[in-house]
Amino acid sequence: MNIPANHPRRESLLIREKLVEGFKKGIVAPEGLIAHGRGECFDYLIGEKTQGFALKAIEAAAAALLLANHAVISVNGNVAALVPEHVVKLAEASGALIEVNLFYRTREREEAIKQFLLSHGAREVLGVGEDASATIPELFSERRRVSPRGILIADVVLVPLEDGDRTEALKRLGKYVITIDLNPLSRTARAADITIVDNVVRAMPLLVEKVSELKGEDRGFLKNIVSSYNNNEVLQEALRFITHRLLELASKDLKLHA
Numbered sequence: 001m002n003i004p005a006n007h008p009r010r011e012s013l014l015i016r017e018k019l020v021e022g023f024k025k026g027i028v029a030p031e032g033l034i035a036h037g038r039g040e041c042f043d044y045l046i047g048e049k050t051q052g053f054a055l056k057a058i059e060a061a062a063a064a065l066l067l068a069n070h071a072v073i074s075v076n077g078n079v080a081a082l083v084p085e086h087v088v089k090l091a092e093a094s095g096a097l098i099e100v101n102l103f104y105r106t107r108e109r110e111e112a113i114k115q116f117l118l119s120h121g122a123r124e125v126l127g128v129g130e131d132a133s134a135t136i137p138e139l140f141s142e143r144r145r146v147s148p149r150g151i152l153i154a155d156v157v158l159v160p161l162e163d164g165d166r167t168e169a170l171k172r173l174g175k176y177v178i179t180i181d182l183n184p185l186s187r188t189a190r191a192a193d194i195t196i197v198d199n200v201v202r203a204m205p206l207l208v209e210k211v212s213e214l215k216g217e218d219r220g221f222l223k224n225i226v227s228s229y230n231n232n233e234v235l236q237e238a239l240r241f242i243t244h245r246l247l248e249l250a251s252k253d254l255k256l257h258a
């Protein structure tokens with residue numbers, strides 16, 4: 001698709017193109033396209049920029065990933081299509097493992113995602129085929145399958161763009177859950193220990209950078225970052241930001257003058 005360089009919604013359209021390409025390659029589920037639309041709506045509300053509340057969460061997430069004994073990055077179709085290289089970089093920088101975890105699991109899609117990540121330099125991708133032999137209690141059918149080498153034994157799990165049921169199930173298993181979710185009101189956003197309210201395409205590169213920056217710090221320093229982080233406050237801050245932004249806009253002349 002040819003999007004003019006000065007198109008006001010260029011970035012957003014390019015991201016859509018990546019998802020449509022991913023859909024054509026069998027990486028993204030049709031439902032994933034709908035989920036993206038919901039995310040876009042919230043991105044509009046936060047001004048399509050990484051805000052302060054997201055930066056706080058990114059710092060805490062980086063520290064938590066570095067402190068983990070066994071961290072896992074859970075990857076679904078949308079995440080693979082949008083930020084494959086940053087999933088690989090984050091795994092490298094933090095020592096986390098990569099696991100495919102799909103809401104709409106099919107053998108073909110999980111394999112396509114694995115191959116896509118391997119082609120972007122991933123060393124190993126868990127949770128595909130026979131490897132997804134363990135189950136998370138309480139979840140239905142294919143949604144509960146995880147890798148016994150990955151999510152099953154993880155202490156910290158990064159689940160960008162995750163469904164609320166599964167996030168709550170991971171919490172009940174005692175995992176420390178980090179998410180990236182543009183909707184500060186989603187069940188995932190509210191159940192997670194750390195919620196990065198930002199677009200995954202902006203948040204993942206910043207998270208990789210933060211992990212690299214904090215890597216040399218001692219554990220005491222990192223623990224202090226995590227223990228002084230308060231997710232409820234961060235979600236409240238995100239909602240206040242949206243509220244104030246909308247009130248400010250509501251006092252302006254909104255008409256576009258061509």
Ligand code: ATP
Nearest residue numbers: 035036039161163164181182183186187188199200
């Ligand atoms: P929940 O199940 O947590 O209540 P939901 O049912 O509203 O959420 P899901 O489809 O289960 O939504 O989860 C997808 C989540 O990912 C949504 O909250 C959506 O806003 C968010 N999302 C979609 N695209 C992006 C993106 N590019 N970056 C960050 N978040 C996104």
Ligand code: MG
Nearest residue numbers: 162163164165
């Ligand atoms: Mg859901």
